Amino acid sequence: MKLIVQDLVKSFGTKQVLKGASYTFAKEGIYGLLGRNGAGKTTLFNCLSAEYPPDSGSVTLSRNVEDPRPLGQGDVGYVLSTPVVPEFLTGREFVKFFLEITGDPGRTGRTADDWLALVGIEKDDRDRLMRGYSHGMKNKVQMLCFLIGRPPVILLDEPLTSFDVVAALEMKNLLREMKDEHILIFSTHILQLATDLCDDIVVLNHGLLEEVDPALIHTPEFEQRIVDILRDGGEGQHEE
Amino acid sequence: MRSNAWTIFRINASIRGNKLIYWLGRLPMLRRLFTDRLYAAGEGKFALFLLQNLWWALRAVVGKAIYLAALLLIAAFLALDGAGDTLSPANLGPFCWIFLWMSFFIGTLLQPHAVAPSQLKYICVRMMAMDAWRYQMITGLGHHLAAFAGFTPLLMVVTALLGAGPWAGLVVSLELAFVRLAAEGLHLFLYSRTGVNIGGKVWYIMLMAVAGTAGSAVCLLALPQSRPQDVLLHPAVIAALLVLGVLGAAYMVRFPHYYRLVLDTCKAEAVSPELAKEKAKGSQFRDVQLKDSDLTAEGDSRLTGWPYLQALFFRRHRRMLYKPVKIVLAILAGVTAVGAALLLIFRGEETAEVFDLVPRCLPYCVFFLYFMDNNVGTRICKAMFYNCDLALLKYPWYRREDVVLKNFLLRFTRLGGTMLALSGAVCLMFTVLTLCAGGRPPVGEYLVFLAAILCLGVFFAVHCLGMYYLFQPYTSDLQVKNPFFSGINFAVYLVCYGCIQIKSTPSWFALLVLGVTVLYSAVILALVYRRAPRTFRVK
Numbered sequence: 001m002k003l004i005v006q007d008l009v010k011s012f013g014t015k016q017v018l019k020g021a022s023y024t025f026a027k028e029g030i031y032g033l034l035g036r037n038g039a040g041k042t043t044l045f046n047c048l049s050a051e052y053p054p055d056s057g058s059v060t061l062s063r064n065v066e067d068p069r070p071l072g073q074g075d076v077g078y079v080l081s082t083p084v085v086p087e088f089l090t091g092r093e094f095v096k097f098f099l100e101i102t103g104d105p106g107r108t109g110r111t112a113d114d115w116l117a118l119v120g121i122e123k124d125d126r127d128r129l130m131r132g133y134s135h136g137m138k139n140k141v142q143m144l145c146f147l148i149g150r151p152p153v154i155l156l157d158e159p160l161t162s163f164d165v166v167a168a169l170e171m172k173n174l175l176r177e178m179k180d181e182h183i184l185i186f187s188t189h190i191l192q193l194a195t196d197l198c199d200d201i202v203v204l205n206h207g208l209l210e211e212v213d214p215a216l217i218h219t220p221e222f223e224q225r226i227v228d229i230l231r232d233g234g235e236g237q238h239e240e
Numbered sequence: 241m242r243s244n245a246w247t248i249f250r251i252n253a254s255i256r257g258n259k260l261i262y263w264l265g266r267l268p269m270l271r272r273l274f275t276d277r278l279y280a281a282g283e284g285k286f287a288l289f290l291l292q293n294l295w296w297a298l299r300a301v302v303g304k305a306i307y308l309a310a311l312l313l314i315a316a317f318l319a320l321d322g323a324g325d326t327l328s329p330a331n332l333g334p335f336c337w338i339f340l341w342m343s344f345f346i347g348t349l350l351q352p353h354a355v356a357p358s359q360l361k362y363i364c365v366r367m368m369a370m371d372a373w374r375y376q377m378i379t380g381l382g383h384h385l386a387a388f389a390g391f392t393p394l395l396m397v398v399t400a401l402l403g404a405g406p407w408a409g410l411v412v413s414l415e416l417a418f419v420r421l422a423a424e425g426l427h428l429f430l431y432s433r434t435g436v437n438i439g440g441k442v443w444y445i446m447l448m449a450v451a452g453t454a455g456s457a458v459c460l461l462a463l464p465q466s467r468p469q470d471v472l473l474h475p476a477v478i479a480a481l482l483v484l485g486v487l488g489a490a491y492m493v494r495f496p497h498y499y500r501l502v503l504d505t506c507k508a509e510a511v512s513p514e515l516a517k518e519k520a521k522g523s524q525f526r527d528v529q530l531k532d533s534d535l536t537a538e539g540d541s542r543l544t545g546w547p548y549l550q551a552l553f554f555r556r557h558r559r560m561l562y563k564p565v566k567i568v569l570a571i572l573a574g575v576t577a578v579g580a581a582l583l584l585i586f587r588g589e590e591t592a593e594v595f596d597l598v599p600r601c602l603p604y605c606v607f608f609l610y611f612m613d614n615n616v617g618t619r620i621c622k623a624m625f626y627n628c629d630l631a632l633l634k635y636p637w638y639r640r641e642d643v644v645l646k647n648f649l650l651r652f653t654r655l656g657g658t659m660l661a662l663s664g665a666v667c668l669m670f671t672v673l674t675l676c677a678g679g680r681p682p683v684g685e686y687l688v689f690l691a692a693i694l695c696l697g698v699f700f701a702v703h704c705l706g707m708y709y710l711f712q713p714y715t716s717d718l719q720v721k722n723p724f725f726s727g728i729n730f731a732v733y734l735v736c737y738g739c740i741q742i743k744s745t746p747s748w749f750a751l752l753v754l755g756v757t758v759l760y761s762a763v764i765l766a767l768v769y770r771r772a773p774r775t776f777r778v779k
Binding site for chain 2 (some may be wrong): 076
């Protein structure tokens with residue numbers, strides 16, 4: 001599976017945030033998206049998830065080389081940094097409902113309880129309304145939607161920053177389990193997290209996407225290389 | 241002191257210049273001209289500020305002129321001898337009474353400058369650590385001088401036109417300035433004694449407004465032949481007001497607690513539009529926020545998927561959704577019971593004749609149903625957005641065409657049922673009252689009348705839900721941002737309001753209502769099916 005981003009341009013007023021960003025996410029795996037504050041990471045995610053249409057350029061998905069097709073509505077899952085869930089439902093009700101509309105029980109045989117247990121939501125919390133859930137718990141429920149719905153591309157905007165250490169480890173393990181069947185792109189400011197979790201690193205700089213040599217990721221020079229690239233970009237290019 | 245004054249002036253210029261650039265940049269014609277780059281153009285902003293001040297000065301003078309002209313017209317209307325001639329000298333007495341109560345009393349006591357919060361005060365004193373006393377002296381002097389300069393020439397013209405000579409206007413303006421200073425001193429005194437800025441209290445504002453209006457009414461009615469101008473221009477009164485003004489000014493100059501006053505009155509939410517908006521959100525959301533007690537209702541375990549979700553939503557929002565419905569039904573039941581009892585007691589030929597013409601009151605029913613159904617429908621749509629769609633529309637699976645239309649239908653069933661129940665109650669009310677009154681309206685006409693009322697219920701359900709799906713006008717803080725949504729709603733209001741202006745209802749009016757409601761509903765439903773999957777989004 002390939003996700004092909006080609007010449008993506010997006011402007012807000014006179015400010016051009018994406019200036020022809022191109023990159024091919026060539027296989028399933030976890031991609032770290034790095035960039036300075038205001039570099040346009042959220043804008044890129046919004047364009048990929050069709051929240052905002054890009055001014056020009058294309059995003060296509062290809063299961064094999066011959067048939068690249070534009071990204072459809074069910075192709076992208078977007079885990080927002082501030083999770084949003086319908087707060088008038090309990091965790092169990094929401095997952096039950098979601099399993100029904102996706103037709104999952106017949107596919108995996110897992111019940112709502114099985115799924116909630118998978119992301120570490122305790123039994124006592126499952127029948128509580130989600131409006132009383134912590135940020136991290138809401139994030140787990142949001143992640144569950146993508147685990148169940150299985151969109152080929154999952155975008156994660158700073159997904160682990162609100163988790164405690166235990167939840168963050170559980171979530172990292174979850175992402176590692178998912179990576180064989182999905183293209184996971186997650187933005188982060190934490191370099192250690194990127195090196196720990198990602199198979200590839202992409203830098204968004206000056207409105208363009210730039211690959212970092214994967215061979216560098218686990219070397220001592222990696223951090224310096226990233227800082228060199230990002231320093232070149234300047235801070236506060238765009239207020240997201 | 242001079243450098244502080246210059247600093248205040250420049251900061252004010254920046255604040256106002258930035259605001260002007262921001263708003264001009266939002267106008268379609270000027271968007272290209274007023275770009276973000278202009279925020280950095282200090283001198284340009286200063287020029288804008290000067291232009292803006294000129295405009296405001298002009299607006300202030302015109303505003304004062306309109307205010308005085310309005311007082312003159314009221315005085316002319318109330319004057320016993322001068323009615324018909326606005327500028328008759330006989331109007332001077334009533335004019336002075338009204339001006340005395342409106343400007344000397346209400347104006348000065350409701351608009352104290354020293355204790356009023358402002359963004360400029362917040363920035364200069366709280367953020368830039370400017371001396372609070374200096375700030376107050378500089379801005380207070382400017383404020384009162386500007387008010388005096390604005391009123392004096394206009395008052396001189398008015399008193400000259402009313403035959404008292406221009407000097408009378410000058411004296412009255414000076415007296416007003418003295419009273420303003422005295423009122424400032426009074427507010428500071430009250431603050432130092434109580435620690436509370438009563439100028440910001442709603443009860444105080446209401447009290448002053450009512451007292452001022454009542455005072456002027458009493459003086460005009462009880463003392464129609466009096467000559468308040470003689471009192472105002474009496475040397476003893478001028479001297480007394482001068483003394484009060486000097487005392488007020490002295491108190492202001494010596495007041496030691498300006499910094500404390502700024503800390504107490506200039507809170508961030510009182511001066512920042514964004515934070516004020518945040519605070520206002522509370523009231524905006526009151527109608528749609530859930531209580532814990534609402535959320536205990538269990539879902540129907542027989543349902544699955546989308547019907548399960550919508551059933552849970554309506555069940556857990558039943559308090560906020562059905563409370564207005566219950567109130568309306570209770571009112572209708574009360575009217576029916578009382579009306580039926582009265583009609584049974586006073587039943588006769590006259591009541592029968594009146595109720596023979598029941599179908600002719602359909603135009604009033606259109607407006608009544610608009611008022612009732614629109615209120616219920618808007619509330620339900622807002623609650624749907626805030627408690628359900630705002631979160632779920634972030635998920636692509638919730639925005640899929642089939643899902644949008646499926647949920648629209650499920651919701652339409654619920655909303656349509658509610659509106660039909662209301663319309664049914666109205667039909668029942670008319671039927672019971674007509675039977676009790678002994679009315680015998682033509683059966684065919686009466687049945688069309690009832691059908692029109694029921695159709696109106698469906699019509700308003702389609703209208704409220706259709707507009708919501710076609711325009712999704714709400715932002716995350718429940719502001720309505722879509723001009724088409726507001727425009728169409730206003731047009732529907734105008735049509736419904738226009739109906740009650742119909743003096744003699746033609747017999748085919750019910751058929752017209754029936755036809756229009758069916759046609760409009762069909763058009764809206766077709767548009768929803770074509771467009772809603774694209775338009776139903778979070779803005």
